[in-house]
Structure formats: C-alpha cells, structure tokens
Amino acid sequence: MKNAGVTALAVVILYALQTSLLPLIAYHGVTADLLLLFVTSTAFLKGARVGALSGFALGLLQDLASGTFLGMNAFTRLVLGFCVGGTMLSNALAVLAMIVCITPGTAWAEISLDRSMLLLHVLGRAGADRAWLLAHDTDAMDEATHTQFIALCQRRVAGEPVAYLTGRKEFYGLPLQVDARVLDPRPDTETLVDWALEAIAPLPAPRVADLGTGSGAIALALQSQRPTAQVLAVDASADALAVAQANAQRLGLPVRFQHGNWLQGVEGVFDAIVSNPPYIASADPHLAALTHEPLQALASGSDGLDDIRTIVAQAPARLASGGWLLLEHGYDQAEAVQALLVAQGFVQVQSRNDLAGIARCTGGQWPTVK
Numbered sequence: 001m002k003n004a005g006v007t008a009l010a011v012v013i014l015y016a017l018q019t020s021l022l023p024l025i026a027y028h029g030v031t032a033d034l035l036l037l038f039v040t041s042t043a044f045l046k047g048a049r050v051g052a053l054s055g056f057a058l059g060l061l062q063d064l065a066s067g068t069f070l071g072m073n074a075f076t077r078l079v080l081g082f083c084v085g086g087t088m089l090s091n092a093l094a095v096l097a098m099i100v101c102i103t104p105g106t107a108w109a110e111i112s113l114d115r116s117m118l119l120l121h122v123l124g125r126a127g128a129d130r131a132w133l134l135a136h137d138t139d140a141m142d143e144a145t146h147t148q149f150i151a152l153c154q155r156r157v158a159g160e161p162v163a164y165l166t167g168r169k170e171f172y173g174l175p176l177q178v179d180a181r182v183l184d185p186r187p188d189t190e191t192l193v194d195w196a197l198e199a200i201a202p203l204p205a206p207r208v209a210d211l212g213t214g215s216g217a218i219a220l221a222l223q224s225q226r227p228t229a230q231v232l233a234v235d236a237s238a239d240a241l242a243v244a245q246a247n248a249q250r251l252g253l254p255v256r257f258q259h260g261n262w263l264q265g266v267e268g269v270f271d272a273i274v275s276n277p278p279y280i281a282s283a284d285p286h287l288a289a290l291t292h293e294p295l296q297a298l299a300s301g302s303d304g305l306d307d308i309r310t311i312v313a314q315a316p317a318r319l320a321s322g323g324w325l326l327l328e329h330g331y332d333q334a335e336a337v338q339a340l341l342v343a344q345g346f347v348q349v350q351s352r353n354d355l356a357g358i359a360r361c362t363g364g365q366w367p368t369v370k
C-alpha cells in the first residue's frame with residue numbers, strides 16, 4: 001500500500017509538470033513526455049505486469065483529464081508498458097525510449113526560446129514578452145507575418161544566430177543592435193565584464209581599453225556601469241566600429257572609438273585592458289557551425305592563440321603601474337594563456353570561470369613600480 005501511495009503521488013506530480021511546465025518549453029508544439037518516461041522506466045525495472053498496470057493508470061488519467069476518447073491513451077500506454085517489460089530486447093527499446101523522452105527537455109528548451117523570440121520579433125513585440133505569447137497562443141496570424149516567421153525559422157535551422165535575425169541582442173542589461181558585421185555577443189563574456197569592474201572598482205576615474213570591441217558590448221557595459229570611466233574601444237574592422245558607434249550613440253554612452261589593430265597606434269596608458277579576441281584554432285572543426293559570423297572575429301592561427309600573444313606582448317607598454325590585462329579565451333586555453341602572461345612578467349595571474357564553470361577568462365596585473 002505504501003508503494004502504491006508513493007507511485008500515485010509520483011503520477012500526480014508528473015502529470016502536473018507535464019500539463020503546466022513542459023508546454024512552456026515546447027518545440028513546434030512538441031514537449032518531453034514525462035508520463036511515457038515513467039511508464040517505460042517502470043516496465044524496464046519492474047517487468048511487463050507492473051509496466052502494463054502503470055501504463056493503463058497513467059493513460060486513463062490522461063483520458064479523464066484531457067477529454068479525449070476514453071480508453072485511447074489507457075490502451076496505448078498499457079500495450080507499451082507490457083511490451084517494454086516483456087523481453088530483454090524490449091529492455092533495450094526501453095532505454096532508447098527513455099533517451100527520447102529526456103532529450104527534448106534539454107535540447108528543445110533552447111530551440112523553443114529561439115522560436116519564441118523570432119515570433120515576437122515578427123509580431124513587433126519585445127523579446128522578453130513570452131508571457132504574451134502564452135496568453136495569445138490561439139490568435140490567428142496573417143499570411144504575411146506567417147511567411148516571414150517561417151522564413152526566419154528556416155534561416156535559424158541553417159545556423160544563423162537569432163541576434164542576426166532579429167537585429168538585437170541583450171548584453172549586461174543593454175539592448176544592442178547587431179548584425180553579421182560583428183560577433184554575436186555571448187552571455188559568458190559577461191564574466192569578463194564582471195572581472196574588469198572588480199579590477200577598476202577602487203579607481204575614481206579608471207582608464208579602460210577594449211580591444212576588438214565588435215558590437216561594443218564590453219566597452220558599453222563597462223561605461224554604463226562606471227559613468228566616470230574613460231573607455232576606449234578599438235577594432236581593426238571599420239564595419240564593426242560602425243555597429244559599435246551606432247550602439248553607443250543610441251544608448252547615450254560616451255565611449256571613444258579608434259580604428260586599429262589591437263594596441264598598434266593607441267596612445268596613453270590604461271588601468272585595465274580587456275579583450276575578447278579571436279581564439280579558435282584555424283583548423284577547428286567547430287568553425288563549420290559558425291559560418292554566419294565573421295571569421296576574423298573567431299579564428300587565430302594554428303592553436304588559436306596568435307592574437308592573444310600579440311596583445312600580451314603589446315600590453316605592458318600601455319598599462320599603468322598595477323594595471324590589469326584581462327582576456328577571454330577558449331575552454332581549454334587557460335593554462336596556455338597563464339603561461340604567456342607569466343612569461344611576459346605579469347603577476348597575480350589567474351583565471352575566472354564562466355556561467356558553465358569553465359575557465360573562460362585569464363588575466364594578470366602589471367607589476368607596481370616601487
């Protein structure tokens with residue numbers, strides 16, 4: 001009786017999740033099926049008899065609650081539970097079924113978010129207004145809007161970033177305008193901004209240089225958080241600078257811009273130099289999935305460290321005593337970047353983890369002159 005009570009409670013909880021939470025992360029109307037997962041796992045562990053009973057009970061609950069033809073779900077899930085629990089071969093099928101049930105909950109959530117953002121875009125609503133979609137999910141869509149939405153979805157399936165499709169990307173709370181001229185700003189880069197703000201916190205009017213600014217994301221985030229800072233944004237791409245300057249003007253942030261290759265031609269000294277430079281190896285197979293983004297903002301030599309080497313070599317001449325050089329890099333490059341900084345004479349060399357717990361940024365302090 002105790003086991004039956006626990007099972008009944010689990011069924012109720014699963015059904016509540018299935019009907020309330022999972023529709024929020026549906027992909028093209030498809031959601032992970034927790035009830036199917038429960039039936040197959042129960043049959044796999046307890047055998048055909050228990051699997052069939054579990055399938056029948058869950059299916060009957062679905063029939064009664066959803067108003068569908070009584071017995072349809074009950075019968076299909078009874079058969080599924082019996083078959084999965086019946087033979088060793090079907091046990092293998094049970095494992096496959098569980099994988100199929102679990103996968104949507106992880107991969108489809110991101111895809112569903114992309115779809116929602118594209119739909120909000122074509123409807124002319126704010127990207128954060130997903131609640132509006134839930135409240136208007138039965139509204140009719142005119143043919144022109146539907147055609148535009150389908151076209152954007154097809155481009156997204158082909159790998160084009162949502163930010164390029166909508167022309168917008170939020171970074172550190174700032175609404176940026178982006179397109180294919182610049183790299184799509186990643187949330188993990190906010191780790192670099194956090195560290196830079198920490199490094200310049202004691203200074204009343206810190207001088208900061210952002211190298212390879214792209215859309216201006218890092219420079220604009222720093223300027224917005226530290227209005228008294230003197231922020232210079234540098235990029236070798238005139239197209240990228242145009243995007244960054246437009247963002248600065250629209251946001252009303254007084255960042256200065258300079259066309260140049262890293263620190264070449266830059267004058268003055270800085271309390272912090274930050275950069276999210278290209279760091280992917282030129283032969284890295286992952287580049288094939290990033291064809292919509294500018295290659296010069298992604299790849300950097302055979303080991304991905306060519307540009308970082310240049311920045312590390314140039315930085316000492318432009319850092320104030322006690323100034324910091326902070327760099328974003330690849331998931332497996334922290335040790336190599338630390339070695340470059342130490343060899344150049346930096347102290348307090350360390351790395352910081354991104355949102356996924358991966359060492360994503362490495363930096364060091366230029367020694368204080370005594």
